[in-house]
Amino acid sequence: MEAIRTALTVGVGTGGAFALWMAARRQRSTEVQLHESARAADAAELDSRERRLTDLYVQAVEQIGSDKAAVRLGGLYALERLAWDDVDRRAVVINVLCSYLRMPYLVPEQLKNGRYRLPAASDLRQHEEWQVRITVQHLLGNLLRDQPYDLDLRGATLIEFDLRECAIGKALFHDAQFISTPKFMGATFHDEVWVFDTSFDTVARLEGATFLDRAIFTRCAFYKLCLQDAAFAGGASFIQSKFAGKADMSQVTFKSGIEFEDCVLDMDRYAAEGMRERGWESPEIDLTGAVADVSSLGTPVTLPSGWQLQGSSIVRAATLEPKPSSA
Structure with missing residues (x-):
């Protein structure tokens, strides 16, 4: 009887240990799955963010090439937002802004030789391009503050x-x-x-x-x-x-x-x-x-x-x- 009792005790203990081991394995497996799921979710979120930022950059650059001043202004402000949201792309945005200022520009007579005046509203294209260039310079200064x-x-x-x-x-x-x-x-x-x-x-x-x-x-x-x-x-x-x-x-x-x-x-x-x-x-x-x-x-x-x-x-x-x- 003592032998049987001892054997049963050992069996119960062994079964309990096995049950604990199985529970630990299930817990570990669950943790690994959760970790992998979290990694996959982070990767998906990062990929989604990169896609969104890339699409925003492409759309903004396309807008800057528009012949309409309002569209160009919208593209410029979109680029500024991109630069603040993604520091790694800020240098690229600054290069784009500098490239815009390097584009050929026929200086109006009102701006020559120190006679600084806003181009007349009658000269619509000059007036609009003046506004766009002032905006580019303003955004450039904002991005160089820190x-x-x-x-x-x-x-x-x-x-x-x-x-x-x-x-x-x-x-x-x-x-x-x-x-x-x-x-x-x-x-x-x-x-x-x-x-x-x-x-x-x-x-x-x-x-x-x-x-x-x-x-x-x-x-x-x-x-x-x-x-x-x-x-x-x-x-x-x-x-x-x-x-x-x-x-x-x-x-x-x-x-x-x-x-x-x-x-x-x-x-x-x-x-x-x-x-x-x-x-x-x-x-x-x-x-x-x-x-x-x-x-x-x-x-x-x-x-x-x-x-x-x-x-x-x-x-x-x-x-x-x-x-x-x-x-």
Whole structure:
């Protein structure tokens, strides 16, 4: 009887253990199935989201190519929404916006030579395209608020371009035309800035801008340049550039090479158009209070005529203290 009782106890225990093992296996199997179902659902959701975003991108690009301004505006705002919803596509959206601004644009007479006025309503196509381009620039500025992205605006026509307080990666402005006042106050350029053969129609405002890499302005036409309190961590070059008004570079900090070779101070165009009567100052490069901490780097320093480097300060040549006589 004892043997039978012991055998029954062992059997019951073994059966209970087996039942527990089976329950554990069923639980594990259920968990695996739930995990796989969740993975499949996530994959399906991701695929659906990617399809939706891709369709939105394709439709937006098609709308931008429309000959109707209202349709183009709708496509532009759809692209902005896509850029905010999908950070990975933001660079692509920014490239599309830059490509639109690089498209050929016949500048109306109202926008030439600083005579900035909205195209007349009678010229409907010009009026509509002006509105579309202003919108493109506005959206571009919005997308550059939190992190830097590259800008390729070579050959672009930019009207009242506004990138104040923006973060910009590599910037290319070759052969660009800035109509009315471009605003870069407080902007930070995280990569190189290349500006060749570029025209600034009126005042170029870059007060407080920060250039963390090289800033190359070659053969540019500045009619008035505001660069006060800017900082150049890389080289700053203004080779063969023309200044038709005052270039205010007071309190600027240079921490690498400085080049002002073959710069031209010329106000002939503005004199012909009576700009002196409008209060424009004579051509001048003002480096009052500017600092150039480049002596330890051994990089070239070529300053405008009338300015010299004294220690780390840029001062007018006439204010340099005479060296003590050796006698």
